[in-house]
Amino acid sequence: xxxxxxxxxxxxxxIGVFKRPIYLKAVDGVSFSVDRAKTLALVxxxxxxxxxxxxxxxxxxxxxxxxxxxKGENISTxxxxxxxxxxxxxxxxxxxxxxxxxxxxxxxxxxxxxxxxHSCAGVRSRVYxxxxxxxxxxxxxxxxxxxxxxxxxxxxxxxxxxxxxPEFLVLDEPTSAxxxxxxxxxxxxxxxVQKEKEISYLFISHDLSVVRYLSDRVAIMYLGKIVExxxxxxxxxxxxxPYTKMLLDSIPVPSPGRKRGRLHIPLGxxxxxxxPPTGCxxxxxxxxxxxxxxxxxxxxxxxxxxxxxxxxxxxxxxx
Amino acid sequence: MNVxxxxxxxxxxxxxxxxxxxxxxxxxxxxxxxxxxxVVGETGCGKSVTSMSILRVLxxxxxxxxxxxxxxxxxxxxxxxxxxxxxGSKISMxxxxxxxxxxxxxxxxxxxxxxxxxxxxxxKREALDMISSLLADVRLSDPxxxxxxxxxxxxxxxxxxxxxxxxxxxxxxxxxxxxxxTALDVTVQRQVLDLILELQEKYGFSVLLITHDLxxxxxxxxxxxxxxxxxxxxxxxxxxxxxxxxxPYTRALLSVIPDISGKKRLTPLxxxxxxxxxxxxxxxxxxxxxxxxxxxxxxxxxxLEVEDEHFVSCHLYGGR
Amino acid sequence: xxxxxGVRLVMRKKISAVAFWxxxxxxxxxxxxxxxxxxxxxxxxxxxxxxxLLPPSWEHPFGTDHLGRDVLSRVIYGARTSFVVGFSVVAxxxxxxxxxxxxSGYLGGKFDMIIMRLTDVFLAFPPLLLALxxxxxxxxxxxxxxxxxxxxxxxxxxxxxxxMAISVKQRPxxxxxxxxxxxxxxxxxxxxxxxxxxPMIVQATMDVGSAILEAAALSFLGLGVQAPTPxxxxxxxxxxxxxxxxxxxxxFPGIALLxxxxxxxxxxxxxxxxxxxxxxxxxx
Numbered sequence: 001x002x003x004x005x006x007x008x009x010x011x012x013x014x015i016g017v018f019k020r021p022i023y024l025k026a027v028d029g030v031s032f033s034v035d036r037a038k039t040l041a042l043v044x045x046x047x048x049x050x051x052x053x054x055x056x057x058x059x060x061x062x063x064x065x066x067x068x069x070x071k072g073e074n075i076s077t078x079x080x081x082x083x084x085x086x087x088x089x090x091x092x093x094x095x096x097x098x099x100x101x102x103x104x105x106x107x108x109x110x111x112x113x114x115x116x117x118h119s120c121a122g123v124r125s126r127v128y129x130x131x132x133x134x135x136x137x138x139x140x141x142x143x144x145x146x147x148x149x150x151x152x153x154x155x156x157x158x159x160x161x162x163x164x165x166p167e168f169l170v171l172d173e174p175t176s177a178x179x180x181x182x183x184x185x186x187x188x189x190x191x192x193v194q195k196e197k198e199i200s201y202l203f204i205s206h207d208l209s210v211v212r213y214l215s216d217r218v219a220i221m222y223l224g225k226i227v228e229x230x231x232x233x234x235x236x237x238x239x240x241x242p243y244t245k246m247l248l249d250s251i252p253v254p255s256p257g258r259k260r261g262r263l264h265i266p267l268g269x270x271x272x273x274x275x276p277p278t279g280c281x282x283x284x285x286x287x288x289x290x291x292x293x294x295x296x297x298x299x300x301x302x303x304x305x306x307x308x309x310x311x312x313x314x315x316x317x318x319x
Numbered sequence: 320m321n322v323x324x325x326x327x328x329x330x331x332x333x334x335x336x337x338x339x340x341x342x343x344x345x346x347x348x349x350x351x352x353x354x355x356x357x358v359v360g361e362t363g364c365g366k367s368v369t370s371m372s373i374l375r376v377l378x379x380x381x382x383x384x385x386x387x388x389x390x391x392x393x394x395x396x397x398x399x400x401x402x403x404x405x406x407g408s409k410i411s412m413x414x415x416x417x418x419x420x421x422x423x424x425x426x427x428x429x430x431x432x433x434x435x436x437x438x439x440x441x442x443k444r445e446a447l448d449m450i451s452s453l454l455a456d457v458r459l460s461d462p463x464x465x466x467x468x469x470x471x472x473x474x475x476x477x478x479x480x481x482x483x484x485x486x487x488x489x490x491x492x493x494x495x496x497x498x499x500x501t502a503l504d505v506t507v508q509r510q511v512l513d514l515i516l517e518l519q520e521k522y523g524f525s526v527l528l529i530t531h532d533l534x535x536x537x538x539x540x541x542x543x544x545x546x547x548x549x550x551x552x553x554x555x556x557x558x559x560x561x562x563x564x565x566x567p568y569t570r571a572l573l574s575v576i577p578d579i580s581g582k583k584r585l586t587p588l589x590x591x592x593x594x595x596x597x598x599x600x601x602x603x604x605x606x607x608x609x610x611x612x613x614x615x616x617x618x619x620x621x622x623l624e625v626e627d628e629h630f631v632s633c634h635l636y637g638g639r
Numbered sequence: 640x641x642x643x644x645g646v647r648l649v650m651r652k653k654i655s656a657v658a659f660w661x662x663x664x665x666x667x668x669x670x671x672x673x674x675x676x677x678x679x680x681x682x683x684x685x686x687x688x689x690x691x692l693l694p695p696s697w698e699h700p701f702g703t704d705h706l707g708r709d710v711l712s713r714v715i716y717g718a719r720t721s722f723v724v725g726f727s728v729v730a731x732x733x734x735x736x737x738x739x740x741x742x743s744g745y746l747g748g749k750f751d752m753i754i755m756r757l758t759d760v761f762l763a764f765p766p767l768l769l770a771l772x773x774x775x776x777x778x779x780x781x782x783x784x785x786x787x788x789x790x791x792x793x794x795x796x797x798x799x800x801x802x803m804a805i806s807v808k809q810r811p812x813x814x815x816x817x818x819x820x821x822x823x824x825x826x827x828x829x830x831x832x833x834x835x836x837x838p839m840i841v842q843a844t845m846d847v848g849s850a851i852l853e854a855a856a857l858s859f860l861g862l863g864v865q866a867p868t869p870x871x872x873x874x875x876x877x878x879x880x881x882x883x884x885x886x887x888x889x890x891f892p893g894i895a896l897l898x899x900x901x902x903x904x905x906x907x908x909x910x911x912x913x914x915x916x917x918x919x920x921x922x923x
Contacts, residue, residue, distance in 0.1 A: 045504035046475075060814060088820050094811040102812045104833040110812075113829075114819040149591050150362075157815070164819065179361035180531065184575040184587035206505060209534075213577035250509035252534030254576055255561055269476050269507055 001200040002057065002168055003033040007066035009049075009056045013274065024274050026052040028224035029066070031300075034168070037194060039201040041211040041232070043247070044221035047273045050204045053221075054170040057202065058090045059083060070168070088118070091161040095173040097153035101145040107131070107156050108141040114163040130159040134189060151182035155189065162193065170202045175210060187214060208251050212236055217306070220244050223273055223281040226300060230307035240309045242286045280312065288313045321352035323493055323525045324373070329385035331368055331377070340595040342368050344549035344603065346385070347622050350493065355519060355526040357536040357557075359572075360546035363592045366529045369546075370495045373527075374410060375402045390492065408438040408489040415498040417478035421470040427481055428466030435488050453484040456521075457514060476507035480514065487518065495527045500535065512539055533576055537561065542628070545569050548593050548603040551622060554630040565631045567608050602634065610635055655909035658902040665899060669718035676712035682869050683716065692885045702887035704878065710887060714895050716869040721899065724785055724863075725851035729843050731789035736796030741835065743797065744804025745827055751801075758794035766791040766853055770862045784854055784863030792850070796839055803835035810834075841911040848903025855896055871896050 007030045012021035027049045034040045042050040055061045057068055059075065068076040075086055094100045101110050111130055115123045128138055134155040145153050154174060161169060171190070175183040191214065194201060205211050211218060212232060219229040220243060228241040239245045268285045271277055277284050283293040292312050300310045309315060331343035343365045350356045358366045371377050373387055375394065387394040389410065394402070406412075414420045422430060428450065435446040447466070454462035457480040470478060479499060486494050496515065500508035516539055519526055528540060536543050537557060544554045545568065553566040564570045571588040590607040593599050599606050605615040614634050622632040673679050677698075681687055687707035695702045701710035743754040770787035777783060807813065808831055816826050855872030857863035864870040866877070871892040878889030 045506065058818065060818070084820050087818060091818055092815065094815070096811065100811045100815060102816075102830050102834065105829075113816070113821065117819060117821050117825075151591065160815070160819075179592070180533075180572060181361060181575050181588040182591070184577075187577070188587060208505075209577040246506055250506045252508075252512070252532060252536075252538045254533040254537045254573070269474050270504060 001034055001036045001038075001071060002202070003067075003069040004053075004057060005031050005067040005069070007031070007053065007056060007068065008064045009052050009061055010064045022274065025224050025276070026273060027056060030221070030224075030226055032219055032226065032229060034200045034202060036167075036200055037198040038217070039194065039203050039215040041203040041205060041215035041218045042221055043205060043208065043211055043218055045206060045247075045270050047223060047270050048221040049224040049273070050221050051172055054092070054172050054202055054204050058087070058092060058168075058170055060092075088114070088164040089166050090168045090170070091164070091166040092170045092172060093154070093157055093161055093174045096177050097150045097157060098145055100157040101153055101160075103145050106142050106144055107136075107148070110145075110156060111160045111163060114160065118164065126163070127159075130162055131156075133162065133193070134159045135185070149182070150178050151186060154178065154186050158186075158189065158193070162197070165197070166199060168200045168202070170204070172204045173206070174203075176205070176207065183210070190214065208236075208248065220247065223271060223276050225281065225310065226308075227282065227310045228308070229300075230304070234304070234307060240303065240307070240314045241311050242288055242313070243282050246285075280310075322349050323352050323390065324350040324527070325386075325388040326369070326373070327386040327388075329369070329372060329387065330383070331365075331372055332382045333378075334380040334382070335596075338596045341598055342549055342595055343372070344598070344619070346546075346549070346551050348544045348551055348554060350525050350527055351542075352492075353519075353523050353525055354541040355516070355528055355539055357528045357530060357540035357543040358546060359530060359533060359536055359543055361531055361592060363548060363595060364546040365549040366546050367497055370412070370497055370527065370529055373495065374406055374412060375399075376406075404438065407434055407491075409491050410493045410495065411486040411489070411491045413479075413482050413486045413494060413496040413499045416502050417475055417482055418470075418502070420482055421478060423470050425469075426466070427468055427470065427473070431466070431481070431485055431488065434485050438489050449488065450484070453488055454481070456487065456518065457481070457484045458510075459484075474507075475503050476511060479503060479507075479511050483511070483515065483518070487522070487524075490522065491524055493525045493527065495529070497529045498531070499528075501530070501532070508535075515539065533572065545572070548598060549595065550603055550619075550632060552604065552632050554622070554628075556628055559626075559629050563629075565625060565629070565636060566604075566633050567610055567635075568604050571607075602632075654905055658905035658909070661898065661902045662906060665718055665902075666722060668715055669722050672716050672719055676709075676715045678709040678712040679716075681708040682712035683867070692881065692888070694885070695887055701891045702885070704874070704888050705881060705885075710874075710891055713869040713874060714871070714891055717871045717874065717892060717895065718899075720781060720864055720868060720870045721851045721854065721896075724781060724788075724854040725847040727785045728788040728792060728850040728854070729846050731785070732792035732796055732846075733839075733843060735789070736793035737800055737836070737839070739793070740797040740800025741804055741827055741832060744801035744835070745808050745823075745831055747805075754797065754801075758797050761791060762794045764791055767857070767860070767862075770857050774862045779862055779865060781864045781868070784857050787857070787862075788850055788853055792846070795842070799839045799842060800835050803838060804831055807831050807834045841907050844910050845904050845907030848900040848907075851903075852896065852900050 007027055009027040010023040010025050013024050014021045030053055032040060042053060044050045052061065056063050063076050066076065067074055070086060070090065075083060078086070108127055111127045112123050115126055120126060127141065131137065131141060136152065136155055136159070140148065140152065148156070175186050178186060187210065193199065203211065203215050215232050217230065218232050218235050219226045220241065221227065222243050228235065228244045235244065236248065239248055271281070271284065279295050279297050280293045283289045286293065290312070298310050298312045298315065300308045301315045302308050303315060326346055326348050329343050329346040333340040333342055346365070346369055358369065360366045368377070372383055373394065377383065383395060385395070428447070431450045432443060432446045435441065435449055450466065451462040454465055459465050459477060459480050465473070465481065473481070500511050503511060512535065515526065530536060540557050542554065542556050543560050544551050545566065546552065547568050553560070553569045560569065561573065564573055575587055588607060593603060593606065601617045602615045602620050605611055608615065612634060620632045620634050622630050623637050624630050625636050668675055676682050690703050690707040692705055693699055693703045699709050699711065701714060704710055704713070739754050743751045766788055769791050770784060773783050773787045813826060813830050816830055854863055855875070858870045858872030859876040861876070864873055866873060874892040875889045878892070881888045
């Protein structure tokens with residue numbers, strides 16, 4: 001469905017009037033694919049570039065280089081005109097439910113807007129259909145966003161995104177701003193919608209437990225690159241990259257049995273993307289660091305069934 | 320068990336243009352000496368308001384009644400002068416967002432010295448020494464560099480450590496931490512939580528940890544209080560809460576968290592958090608409760624000790 | 640604490656109500672001036688030299704001016720000029736400033752730069768100087784006063800709207816709209832515009848009062864409305880010479896000015912309060 005090859009997005013940052021701008025390499029060579037009706041999760045902390053990837057894939061940002069293929073067609077080089085028709089097949093769900101909706105429009109108007117824009121017939125019934133599909137009723141249609149709860153707003157956003165029958169959805173932390181109990185409702189809704197409409201998801205999150213619940217495959221990102229990618233169960237049961245291990249170990253687990261006998265204590269903090277370390281970007285925080293790691297950046301290498309890891313230590317051990 | 324803080328029948332109402340919001344509906348809880356007590360709840364449950372009530376920093380339109388006893392003294396009867404002495408020195412607070420808790424115009428050192436000298440008459444030199452040792456305590460290497468930095472020069476994790484150091488500066492006996500790690504990256508969150516626990520063991524203060532994350536609670540707290548819409552619905556030691564949750568809301572919360580170790584279909588809780596302007600009668604959870612009985616609509620259940628140190632506020636377990 | 644809070648709330652509402660109705664009353668008074676004013680011909684200029692500078696009495700509640708004209712009638716008619724000028728200035732300034740602000744904020748880049756430099760230029764002109772320039776080149780009078788004021792006023796609105804537009808255009812719902820293939824024009828009109836104008840509405844309300852005041856200043860200096868048109872600023876200007884012995888002449892138009900300006904200010908405050916909590920209706 002979606003294939004991304006060596007995607008790069010650099011942001012120029014001016015550091016002085018007369019100096020040439022330096023580049024913030026938000027996304028630095030990312031490749032992955034998402035199959036029909038499947039979910040790929042992009043996981044990372046701040047500065048990892050995961051949000052930028054999401055935005056660039058649907059061309060809200062123009063890629064600096066690389067290819068994005070949607071159903072075989074290269075959309076990264078299309079003109080804006082050509083892209084318009086494809087654009088409607090790719091939608092996005094945002095983190096903050098309240099700012100996803102125009103506070104001046106009623107729920108009905110918000111959901112109807114894409115339909116009206118594309119001159120669809122039977123707008124009214126279609127809107128009610130969509131609201132019903134996300135678990136909202138006709139009563140909600142005339143309300144304004146500030147009269148709804150966070151969970152309800154997010155459902156409206158989903159209904160609106162589904163209006164044009166998209167085939168690909170980028171979900172940018174869709175449940176992070178919601179309460180735990182509401183989160184479950186929205187997650188289940190997303191799963192049901194995916195099954196029914198066969199939509200592919202790019203699920204961006206920092207919450208690993210939600211990721212495990214929802215996704216088929218996971219890609220862990222660090223400072224603009226993917227450091228590990230594979231099937232969800234494989235990665236969670238047997239993480240290979242030191243950063244993945246550190247992430248998994250850092251999540252507080254809601255079962256008190258597992259106390260503080262930590263194996264992979266996180267060291268340091270995420271480096272700034274403006275001034276990344278040499279060689280392997282993770283080396284300053286890595287307990288397995290060796291000389292090679294400081295000098296040479298590892299490639300993403302396949303080490304198992306659909307599993308790729310970017311780490312000298314791991315790939316050499318496997319070999 | 321030496322009780323540090325005791326809250327009894329705390330009611331807080333807010334006068335708003337749309338009516339009176341009954342935010343706290345009779346909160347009861349104790350924090351013991353040297354323990355980490357977690358307060359867990361979702362939006363609107365009143366956990367932050369509870370902490371603000373303790374420090375008496377509620378806005379003008381808040382009306383408080385009840386009792387908050389700290390180290391034997393009734394806080395709600397104290398004058399503003401007396402409260403000011405307590406804030407920062409006996410009870411201090413760590414806030415959620417380190418980005419906005421520090422004044423961007425002043426250096427870190429200045430802000431920390433301010434806090435120290437507000438409560439102790441010490442010279443700048445002495446204050447600086449105290450601060451440096453505190454910064455070392457919170458694992459910030461190179462304290463002299465930190466002291467002369469501005470907040471924007473530090474990362475989120477470092478700023479939060481500074482906040483913790485500030486909270487510690489006068490050796491308080493109670494630290495209230497309001498979602499101290501929510502705004503931080505996962506790995507940094509881990510470091511900060513571990514730090515709080517270390518310091519707690521070293522200095523022996525009590526911690527009132529407010530959060531919405533049951534995982535954080537499981538790994539850091541000794542006892543937990545679950546709040547819903549202004550009520551404390553359950554209090555239990557940490558193992559008991561997870562192994563034997565009693566209140567229907569607690570059970571729902573636990574079953575609704577995605578599990579890191581496997582996939583099970585989540586069964587979400589229906590309905591939504593009630594409006595505090597027109598809260599449900601009787602037990603505020605009754606509209607969403609599977610075990611609803613008539614009495615739940617009429618009478619608000621009382622917090623009762625059902626087994627050792629395990630309290631529930633629910634008609635299923637008495638509550639009358 | 641309870642009592643004071645309650646009183647404050649009520650007072651606030653009462654005052655805004657008072658201000659609102661005062662303005663409505665004055666506007667009606669201006670519209671129906673010929674019917675209300677006791678001496679309409681005098682108001683528009685016919686002198687009555689036998690009744691010069693009479694103090695307030697039953698026949699002339701506000702007294703008469705140096706040409707024997709009834710001050711009350713002139714004050715009532717003066718409301719016409721004031722309101723016309725006040726509303727016109729704000730309306731024209733909005734007409735120019737709002738679109739420019741939207742373009743500047745939403746499109747950014749070169750447009751932004753050009754428009755911002757333009758506002759800098761116009762902001763550099765003090766309104767009085769501009770009025771002077773205009774009246775010396777194309778003469779004085781009400782229309783030119785309006786022109787002068789509007790030209791110096793629009794940049795404020797541009798800046799206000801631009802600031803809001805910049806923050807609004809980054810909001811997810813605007814992005815979502817472009818994802819759905821909605822044209823830029825529609826996005827600006829339907830999504831950016833309605834959400835950018837609140838501070839401007841508040842400002843504009845208060846500005847009517849300020850515009851009236853500035854216009855009065857211009858007339859006071861002889862740069863705006865000319866005699867014999869009834870205008871509060873002009874009356875104050877003419878009356879200042881008679882202040883010591885015939886206080887009623889400049890004082891009543893002065894009071895009228897005061898009442899109008901204060902009313903618009905209070906109304907502006909009330910509008911701000913009305914707009915704000917409505918957008919954030921959730922409690923806690």
